[in-house]
Amino acid sequence: MLRRRFPEWFVLLLPAIIVIAAVVLIPLIFSLYSSFTPYKLTRPSTLWTWVGTYNYEKILTDAKFWAAFGRTVLFLTIVLNLELVLGLGIALLMNKVTWGQRTLRTILMFPMMFSPILVGFQFKFIFNDNIGLVNNALQSMGFNVALPWLVDGKLAMFSIIFAEVWMSTSVFAILILAGLFAMPRDPLEAAKVDGCTPWQSFRHITLPFLMPFIFIAMTIRSLDVARAYDIVQIMTGGGPARRTELLWTLMSRTGYVDARMGLANAMGYVSILLSIVFTIYFFHKLSAARAQIGMGG
Amino acid sequence: MKRMNILKALLASTSIVAAADSAMAQDWGSFDGVTIEAKLIGGEQYEGLYARIAEWEAATGATVDIISKKSHFEIDKEIKSDMAAGTTDWCVGSNHSSFAPQYEGLYVDLNDLVPAEVIAEFVPGIIGASTVGGELLMLPRAQFDVSxxxxxxxxxxxxxxxxxxxxxxxxxxxxxxxxxxxxxxxxxxxxxxxxxxxxxxxxxxxxxxxxxxxxxxxxxxxxxxxxxxxxxxxxxxxxxxxxxxxxxxxxxxxxxxxxxxxxxxxxxxxxxxxxxxxxxxxxxxxxxxxxxxxxxxxxxxxxxxxxxxxxGWSGHHGFSVTNDCENKDAAASLVMFLTSEESQLAESAGGSLPTRTAVWEANIAAAEAGDDPFRAEALAAFAAGAEYAFAVPAIPxxxxxxxxxxxxxxxxxxxxxxxxxxxxxxxxxxxxxxxxxxxx
Missing domain, CATH: 3.40.190.10 (Periplasmic binding protein-like II)
Incomplete structure (x- = not known):
């Protein structure tokens, strides 16, 4: 009798495959299935009603969803660029520090150690129009104003961007600093001998070398920021009048408060497109940047 | 002022002790060895009542296990998740008139478990607002709200x-x-x-x-x-x-x-x-x-x-019994105890509004006879305001x-x-x- 044997590599990987299937694959398939149903948490029987692409059609024609989608892209773009510029600046300054650099690096990571919910509450208080620190500081400097930081469309967006940037700029700084540490000194010294200005050295030697690190940071942060939820939910809840509504505040309200999990899952699958597009774009740029400094494609 | 606070505390504790005495006297049934799991609303103004649960445990021989205590919005999300997962075999849940219609099929009709004469002791309008599709989904506690x-x-x-x-x-x-x-x-x-x-x-x-x-x-x-x-x-x-x-x-x-x-x-x-x-x-x-x-x-x-x-937008809190509860009689007894006249007297001593007719009358009489004109003024305003109260549409x-x-x-x-x-x-x-x- 022939007894079929699984290849060794498969047997060795089987426990991992089972675990991943249980915690990732099955929930993924289940949520994809439920996005084709009118599944309401409070009416479990609705899970077995097939409505085809109804939820997707509803989303694709829903101006509110696309407004939240567009706002998320805008939020993502501004946050990533600000974090990059500030992170690069901090890393370059940090690289010049000769004494106490380790302590500084630890301090730099403090904001990352806070839970996003705490950061949300902290900035909700700081930007409160009535009892907040910022307005009180402005008033004690003689400005008799109460700026509605969390209400005005532009100020509210600024406030949540500020909180997000405050918390996560150090991710960029730390990754870029790692790049600076790994950088060979020879090209910089050669450039100095050849009479390059500091700007020329930075623009043509340091920056190209750092680009792979920057794109890795960009990829990681783009996935994080596209899922921004805690800080926004605490600070503005997506309001007022949907002025700060992002994909995840919309999705969580639809799924958990309105209990329309089928619709929320459909929103989730459409919004995954955003993360996929950004990831492909940054990986493409990463390969190009690696090729440019001779690290292969 | 401190002396006033101490006086208030003493009065409150006296009324709780008095209420406890009568709780022992009332027959809440005997449920030896039964454990009732409960999901209750948490927060300073709601907690005082839960201290009385020990009295019910002593009177019935049952035990209450509070498996969740959160704000109503958090409890609401948890209950919806429970309904989705089918894990609704806990027994007693905090409920609210604005939330109640959403939980289709989760809670029993208390008309079947609570004697009609007990239900008649509550303010009729509030019983009406606790009833969805002809089913009495909760018994109201002394947390009636009208602004x-x-x-x-x-x-x-x-x-x-x-x-x-x-x-x-x-x-x-x-x-x-x-x-x-x-x-x-x-x-x-x-x-x-x-x-x-x-x-x-x-x-x-x-x-x-x-x-x-x-x-x-x-x-x-x-x-x-x-x-x-x-x-x-x-x-x-x-x-x-x-x-x-x-x-x-x-x-x-x-x-x-x-x-x-x-x-x-x-x-x-x-x-x-x-x-x-x-x-x-x-x-x-x-x-x-x-x-x-x-x-x-x-x-x-x-x-x-x-x-x-x-x-007059109004709402009120209450307690419900789940359909999946193993011992519904014990759960209903607990709900009746938490919403009893004694419980409402104790809870409304903290300033909240009762939902039982007799407790309303007792509170107003006590305020008029007492030396706290602010409390009397507030209660008179609430009593006048309650006349215009209406609940939100009873739809999910x-x-x-x-x-x-x-x-x-x-x-x-x-x-x-x-x-x-x-x-x-x-x-x-x-x-x-x-x-x-x-x-x-």
Whole structure:
């Protein structure tokens, strides 16, 4: 009798495959299935009603969803660029520090150690129009104003961007600093001998070398920021009048408060497109940047 | 003042001991060895009652295991997750009149478990608001909510200010009795950013409830008999215009659209808001010198009128028994105990409003006979205010509809849309929800 044997590599990987299937694959398939149903948490029987692409059609024609989608892209773009510029600046300054650099690096990571919910509450208080620190500081400097930081469309967006940037700029700084540490000194010294200005050295030697690190940071942060939820939910809840509504505040309200999990899952699958597009774009740029400094494609 | 607090504490503990004595005397049944799992609302004003559970345990031999204690919004999410996962074999859950219709099939009809004479002891309107589709889904605890008008008394004691107001608005400055007067006075008193005329809840269900009661006060309604949205009527537009006018005039804090109950309570307690429509639970806090800068300066009046009637959005808390509970009799006994006359006397001693007729009467008599004129004034206002109370539509879609409506109300308030555009957009969205839900 022939007894079929699984290849060794498969047997060795089987426990991992089972675990991943249980915690990732099955929930993924289940949520994809439920996005084709009118599944309401409070009416479990609705899970077995097939409505085809109804939820997707509803989303694709829903101006509110696309407004939240567009706002998320805008939020993502501004946050990533600000974090990059500030992170690069901090890393370059940090690289010049000769004494106490380790302590500084630890301090730099403090904001990352806070839970996003705490950061949300902290900035909700700081930007409160009535009892907040910022307005009180402005008033004690003689400005008799109460700026509605969390209400005005532009100020509210600024406030949540500020909180997000405050918390996560150090991710960029730390990754870029790692790049600076790994950088060979020879090209910089050669450039100095050849009479390059500091700007020329930075623009043509340091920056190209750092680009792979920057794109890795960009990829990681783009996935994080596209899922921004805690800080926004605490600070503005997506309001007022949907002025700060992002994909995840919309999705969580639809799924958990309105209990329309089928619709929320459909929103989730459409919004995954955003993360996929950004990831492909940054990986493409990463390969190009690696090729440019001779690290292969 | 400390002596007063000690006195109050002693009185409260005396009433609890008295209530405990009678609890032992009443027959709550015998449920030896039974464990009742409960999911209860948490928070300072709700906790006092749970201390009494030990009395019920001693009387019945059963044990209560509180497996979850959270705010109502968190409990709501947890219960919905339980319903989705089918893990609803716990027995007793906190419930609220605004949430109850959502939990289809989760809770038993208490008419089958609670004697009719016990149900008859509650205020009939509140039993009506606890009944969905003919089923009594919860027994109400002493946490009945209808808002009244809190105001700073000092604003009405300044002759110069009164003369200036009368010169500008053409009628004497007295505590407002209509929402138009509230608007005039709020604009008159406002001196932003140091002092505001009034404030209102600005997001979530809170602002929709406030808008809803204004629509009713203006002679309109939120939904018609078929559950079609009709809040974009003329009455609805007048109601929303009131919020918009106050915001545009700077008579409310600029951040009011992000405020809910805690922000509003703290705002009035900071002494920087002249007029504040708020819930009964805040009365004690507002007049507590250790918590509130407005203490000693707080007046309480019945809620003002719109052009047709007074506002009166109301709700109440209660306890329900799940269908999947193994020992429903024990669970019903616990619910009856938590909502009994003794429990309501003890709970309402903290300032909340009872839902039993006899306890209302006892509280008013005690306040009149006592030496706390503020408490007597507040209770009289609540009693008058309760006459205009109405509950939200008893349909599962109420909560979801508020999520569609509140961003539109905000859009009108902050000037992104006109009142008419905002209400039409909101009505269109609610119409789609009602159609999808199969009402018409």
């Amino acid at each position: 009244v008008l809190y105001y700073l008394k000092s604003n009405y004691e300044d002759a110069e200010q009164a003369a200036a107001f009368e010169a500008e608005y053409g009628y004497p400055l007295t505590v407002p009795d209509t929402w138009e007067q509230v608007k005039d006075q709020a604009m008159f008193f406002a001196d932003p950013p140091n002092f505001y005329g009034t404030q209102y809840a600005g997001k979530d269900e809170a602002i929709v409830g406030r808008f809803y009661e204004m629509v009713v006060a203006e002679g309109g309604n939120y939904l018609d008999e078929d559950n079609r949205p009709i809040f974009n009527s003329d009455a609805g537009q007048r109601a929303l215009q009131w919020f918009v006018d106050l915001y545009e005039a700077g008579a409310v804090p600029a951040g009011t659209t992000s405020y809910v109950w805690d922000d509003l309570g703290q705002g009035f307690a900071s002494g920087t808001v002249a007029l504040n429509l708020d819930w009964p639970g805040w009365a004690g806090f507002f007049n507590d010198p250790e918590a509130s800068q407005a203490a000693g300066n707080v007046g309480v009046a019945v809620q003002p009128m719109g052009s047709v009637t007074r506002t 879609e109420w909560g979801e509809s508020t999520n569609l409506v509140f961003p539109e109300l905000q859009a009108a308030i902050v000037g992104d849309k006109t009142v008419e555009e905002a209400l039409n957009d909101a009505a269109e969205a609610v119409d789609e929800l009602m159609r999808e839900s199969g009402y018409y």
